[in-house]
Amino acid sequence: MFVAVFKYDPPNANATGFPHSVYLFPNYWSFIKCDFRKAKRIADPSEGAGEGFEFVLKKMQTYYFGCGEYKGIHCKTGNMKFAVMPLKHWRF
Ligand SMILES: [Cu+2]
Structure with missing residues (x-):
């Protein structure tokens, strides 16, 4: 099982005081453009504290x-985004 773990400071804990959250984009282009209209919010600003938020x-x-x-x-100007793709075990 693959799990992505998101850890980020809760609001007002980091130097800037900015809250963060985690959204899942529906496709590549919404990710590239940081278009959140059809993105799904999967974690709110408080969920990144401590052990963080886990997403299976x-x-x-590609996620x-x-x-x-x-x-x-943060997505648009801070590049606070990433893509990940789980892969099955490779055999050559
Ligand atoms: Cu943020």
Whole structure:
């Protein structure tokens, strides 16, 4: 089982005081553009504290994540986003 763990400071704990969150984008282009209109919020600003927030990657597909706070400004200007793809064991 693949699990992505998100750890981020809760609001007002980091130097800037900015909250963060985790959104799952529906596709590549919404990820590239940081278009959150069809993105799904999977963790709120308080869930990244401590041991963090765990998201199980159930499918062998690319998952696109981004911070959606402040209308996506962290995603757009701070590049606070990433993509990940779980792969089955490779045999050559
Ligand atoms: Cu953020």
